[in-house]
Amino acid sequence: MSKRSAPIASVNMHSKKSNHWSLGLVESMKDPECIVKKTKQAVVIKDKYPKAKIHYLVLPNEDINSIFKLDKSHIGLLEEFGDVYNEIQNEVELPVKAGFHAVPSMQRLHMHIISTDMVSPSLKTKIHWNSFTTEFFKPYAEVLEELKKNGCINKMSPELHKSLMATELKCNQCSYKPKNMPQLKEHLLSHIMKYRLPVRPVK
Numbered sequence: 001m002s003k004r005s006a007p008i009a010s011v012n013m014h015s016k017k018s019n020h021w022s023l024g025l026v027e028s029m030k031d032p033e034c035i036v037k038k039t040k041q042a043v044v045i046k047d048k049y050p051k052a053k054i055h056y057l058v059l060p061n062e063d064i065n066s067i068f069k070l071d072k073s074h075i076g077l078l079e080e081f082g083d084v085y086n087e088i089q090n091e092v093e094l095p096v097k098a099g100f101h102a103v104p105s106m107q108r109l110h111m112h113i114i115s116t117d118m119v120s121p122s123l124k125t126k127i128h129w130n131s132f133t134t135e136f137f138k139p140y141a142e143v144l145e146e147l148k149k150n151g152c153i154n155k156m157s158p159e160l161h162k163s164l165m166a167t168e169l170k171c172n173q174c175s176y177k178p179k180n181m182p183q184l185k186e187h188l189l190s191h192i193m194k195y196r197l198p199v200r201p202v203k
Contacts, residue, residue, distance in 0.1 A: 024048075025108040029059055037087075041080050044088075047112070049122040051132060053192070054092055054115035058084050064109040067100050067143065067153045078144045081111050085140060088113050098140040101131060102156040111140060116172060117192045119185075126181060127165050133172045134164045 028034045029043045036044040036056055047055040058081050064070065070078070085098040094115040101112070114132060123129065130136060136156070146153055169184050170177050173191045178184040 025057070025059060025106055025110060037084070039080055039084060041077050042084060044084055044113075047114075050114075050120050051123045051128055052115040052118045052120055054088075054094055054096055054113070055120070056088065056113040058098075058111040058113060059108055065107060066104045066109055067138075068155060069109070070147055070153055072147065072151045075144070075148055078140075078147060082140060082144065085111075085113055097137075099137045100140070100143055102136050102138050103161050112137075117188065118172060119188050119192050123185065124181065126169060129169060129181070129184070130165050130167050133170075134167050136161070136164045 025045075028045050028048065031045075034045040034048070036046060038044070041062070042058055042060055044056050044058050047057050060077055062077070064074070081098075085096075089096055092115070094117055096113055096115045098111055098113045100110075104110070112132070118129070118132065143153060168177065169179075169181070171184065171187060171191075173188075176187055178187060
């Protein structure tokens with residue numbers, strides 16, 4: 001690298017570190033304001049841009065980049081993730097599910113624990129919706145079973161990924177098919193009311 005190009009590269013790297021959320025999970029794991037609980041091998045943090053009233057991320061203390069770096073030696077770690085999921089299920093008032101994105105966007109292994117209401121100001125796009133309501137969201141139990149059986153997690157094809165992101169909008173709790181995201185978000189409020197809980201984002 002030449003001396004002339006070095007300062008430009010430095011600025012670009014700093015910009016990416018400062019602005020790209022995919023690089024921020026490790027720092028969030030150290031932030032007491034973000035941490036929900038800790039276990040022997042994992043940390044649970046609040047998602048900074050929650051897509052539902054409850055949205056947590058479970059991350060390993062070990063530096064594992066993604067689900068594709070898992071092997072059979074990590075089965076115990078994933079089982080601990082499951083214990084965390086069970087604990088949170090017993091602690092919250094809304095139904096929650098746990099799973100992994102088939103094509104992770106953040107550079108640290110993380111499992112989502114998210115309530116099925118999907119009510120949040122941060123839920124804005126069709127891609128946001130489809131990433132949690134289609135096969136793109138790999139359920140925790142299926143990932144653990146695949147790891148035990150195959151010793152690894154297979155990657156999703158680009159074609160299937162593209163197809164899932166283009167899936168038409170459909171309510172995850174009934175058969176309603178809205179024309180757009182504003183209609184879907186308004187409709188989702190009718191479901192959350194049955195829990196008699198205030199409609200506000202996770203802090």
